[in-house]
Amino acid sequence: MDVPRLRKRLGLLGIVSLLLVMLPANAFTNPQAIRKNPDNRQSIAMAVDGLVSAWNQHDAEAIAGLFLPDAVLVMPTGNVAKSRSGIRRKLLDEWSGKLRDTTLSHTVEDVAVLDGDTAVVKGRYRLNGLKIFGFDRFPEGAFVFRHKKQHGHWMISIAELGRDN
Numbered sequence: 001m002d003v004p005r006l007r008k009r010l011g012l013l014g015i016v017s018l019l020l021v022m023l024p025a026n027a028f029t030n031p032q033a034i035r036k037n038p039d040n041r042q043s044i045a046m047a048v049d050g051l052v053s054a055w056n057q058h059d060a061e062a063i064a065g066l067f068l069p070d071a072v073l074v075m076p077t078g079n080v081a082k083s084r085s086g087i088r089r090k091l092l093d094e095w096s097g098k099l100r101d102t103t104l105s106h107t108v109e110d111v112a113v114l115d116g117d118t119a120v121v122k123g124r125y126r127l128n129g130l131k132i133f134g135f136d137r138f139p140e141g142a143f144v145f146r147h148k149k150q151h152g153h154w155m156i157s158i159a160e161l162g163r164d165n
Contacts, residue, residue, distance in 0.1 A: 041111040041113060041119075042111075043154065044111050044113070044119050044121060044147055044154050045108045045111050045121060047066060047121075047145075047147065047154055047156070048106060048108055048121055048123065048145060049106075050062070050066060051063055051066055051156075052104050052105070052106050052125075054066075055103075055104045056103045056104060058095050060087075060088045060091040060092050060095070061088065063087070063088070063091060064084045064085070064087050064088040064091075065084075066155065066156050067084050067087055067155060067156045067157075067159070068084075068148060068150065068155045068156065068157050069083060069084050070082070070083060070157075071083065071084065071087065071155075071156055071157050071158065071159070072157075072158045072159070073086075073087045073090065073159045073161075074158075074159065074160040074161060075090070075094075075161055076139065076141055076161045076162060076163035077163075098130065099127075099130065101129045101130075102127050102128060102129040102130050103127075103128045103129055104125060104126070104127055104128070105125065105126045105128065106123055106124065106125045106126070106143070107123050107124045107125075108121060108122075108123040109122050109123045109124065110122045110123070116149070117148055117149040117150075118146070118147070118148055118149075119146075119147040119148075119149075119154065120144060120145070120146055120147070121143075121144070121145040121147065122142065122143070122144050122145075123142070123143055124140065124141070124142055124143070125140065125141060125142075125143050125161065126139070126140045127139045127140070139163055139164075140163070140164045141161060141162040141163040141164045142161075142162045142164075143159065143160065143161050143162070144158075144159075144160045145158070145159050145160075146158040146159075
């Protein structure tokens with residue numbers, strides 16, 4: 001049966017009902033269900049969006065949860081944090097000091113899925129609200145996040161943040 005005949009026979013309400021029946025059972029209780037393609041580049045990039053959102057809320061627990069247990073975070077200063085707990089501690093230390101009132105913005109420039117369970121996200125970031133000696137600074141730089149899929153979720157294994165200025 002062709003689409004015009006189906007429309008005429010079912011009407012708009014019938015078509016909507018048919019589409020609802022075709023959706024997965026958890027599509028309304030789990031907003032991720034519609035986007036659940038684990039190799040979807042957009043889904044991987046959205047993990048970076050989650051990290052930035054958590055940074056702006058100073059939620060170290062949420063950020064640490066995006067990393068694998070043995071992950072590595074390389075800060076723009078060259079400092080390295082290893083493991084989820086080390087990353088959590090590093091963030092809390094930074095937020096108790098000079099990064100207290102900062103917010104983060106970013107742009108994802110490229111997402112490459114290298115094989116079924118490895119991906120690389122490259123982009124740029126800007127740190128807003130940093131004051132040094134009373135002067136506003138806006139550090140910017142590039143980032144590279146290496147993701148691995150574990151138990152169906154993309155997790156950060158290595159996060160490297162560079163600095164332009």
